[in-house]
Amino acid sequence: MDYDLNEEQELLKKAAKGFLSKECKPLFVREMEEDPQGITPELWQKMAELGWMGLIFPEEYGGIGGSYLDLMVLLVEMGYSCLPGPFFSTVILGGMTLMEAGNEEKKQELLAGIAEGKIFVTLALTEATAGYSPERIAVKAEKDADNFVINGTKLFVPDAHLANYIICVARTKEGGNKEDGITLFLVDAKSQGVVITPLKTFAGDKLNEVVFNNVKVPERNILGELDKGWSIMKKVIQKAAIAKCAEMVGGGQRALELTIEQVTEREQFGVKVGSFQAIQHHCANILTYLETSRLMTHQAAWRISEGLPCEKEIAMTKAWVTDSCRSLLALAHQAVGGTGFMEEHDLQLYFRRTKAAGVYFGDADFHREALADVMGL
Ligand SMILES: Cc1cc2nc3c(=O)[nH]c(=O)nc-3n(C[C@H](O)[C@H](O)[C@H](O)COP(=O)(O)OP(=O)(O)OC[C@H]3O[C@@H](n4cnc5c(N)ncnc54)[C@H](O)[C@@H]3O)c2cc1C
Secondary structure, eight states: OOOSOOHHHHHHHHHHHHHHHHHSOHHHHHHHHHSSSSSOHHHHHHHHHTTOTTTTSOGGGTSOOOOHHHHHHHHHHHHHTTOOSTHIIIIIIIIHHHHHHOOHHHHHHHHHHHHTTOOOEEEEOOOTTOOOSGGGOOOEEEEETTEEEEEEEEEEEETTTTOSEEEEEEEOOOSSOTTTTEEEEEEETTSTTEEEEEOOOTTOOOEEEEEEEEEEEEGGGEESOTTBOHHHHHHHHHHHHHHHHHHHHHHHHHHHHHHHHHHHHOEETTEEGGGSHHHHHHHHHHHHHHHHHHHHHHHHHHHHHHTOOOHHHHHHHHHHHHHHHHHHHHHHHHHHGGGGGSTTSTHHHHHHHHHHHHHTTOOHHHHHHHHHHHTTO
16 A cells, blocks of 8 residues: 555645644643643634535535545544544534434534534543443433433533533443443534533543433434444444544644653763663654554555454554553653653653553453454463
8 A cells, every 4th residue: 555645635634734733733732631621613614614624524424524544634633733622522422423323414414514613512421430331331311202211321422512412322221142232313502401510530621421310312312223223333432533543643643743852952971861772762663653653544544544454453553552652652751851741841841742642442452352252362
């Protein structure tokens, strides 16, 4: 395969880098960590005008019809700038689930709204056990005439505080195969019985507890088929895992640059610390972790774009990138020395985000187990 970006992807990358370097400076990132909304309406609208929200939606739904690999190009730049806000939740988790499972009416209604930056959607998947396998889904939905009634608590729901709709992954059947009996419900976030409480997070992202207290959802708001939601969720989790890898690669790139800046400026014993062999080895390892992560992410994203089998590549990539980017950041801190630990230094922004991205959509061990499954072990 060709690992180079095509002409349009190069243009997208350049435009995104230029835009985010102006609109999403580290000071803004810090302000948004403290801000309860986590994004300004102005920045969100500007991003919508650039076509980013509709990048991967087909044209008939108000999108641009871009590929999954195009989206990766954008996400690398978002990771590089630590972009805050609900792009990931609305476009990737919400939009991709709707694309996979929404009927024509729902797609027409919602995807264009997302593409215009007017509708926010999120996915309520994880619960107190914080896992990504079907047996972890305990929130229940029971049939009651033309409705389903949802009860239970979802945790770590991104940007639920902004969402117009929450896609709730609920259990509609007990017993037997745990993949069977899971259904996706499109819930109006203003429904009676939905209680959203923000959680405190170390990466400054906006995660929430969402309690569903006898929440009535009409049967027509089921996405996909009753009891058959897990096969869709599995695909969404896999794509989201690679999307997180792209963000980590972008963050890793910036961490490398910050490290090089420091070791080529900082002097100890009358010479630049970058001239010490120990630091040079750290930098060489950082670059190796980064480039292997970049290539693996590109390969997995390309296979997704091409509709090729990719279960193995996705599992390998998320496991590798999670561990490599953690090691990369630890080495960057080692090389930068004491200043890297200060809040004023940007390195800590990337360390915190990489740590969070590592656990989202399956940590390294989760994906190593998935890989062992693929290997028939
Ligand atoms: C939380 C915290 C608390 C601290 N508390 C104290 C304190 O109480 N008292 C105090 O005095 N200091 C304290 N420090 C400072 C600490 O001792 C220094 O940060 C540390 O010694 C590294 O120095 P530096 O940050 O100046 O990095 P630098 O000296 O710039 O080193 C950067 C990198 O270069 C490497 N390096 C430097 N020289 C060489 C060499 N000759 N050969 C090979 N590699 C080299 C280092 O190992 C490091 O990886 C603290 C630091 C932190 C983060």
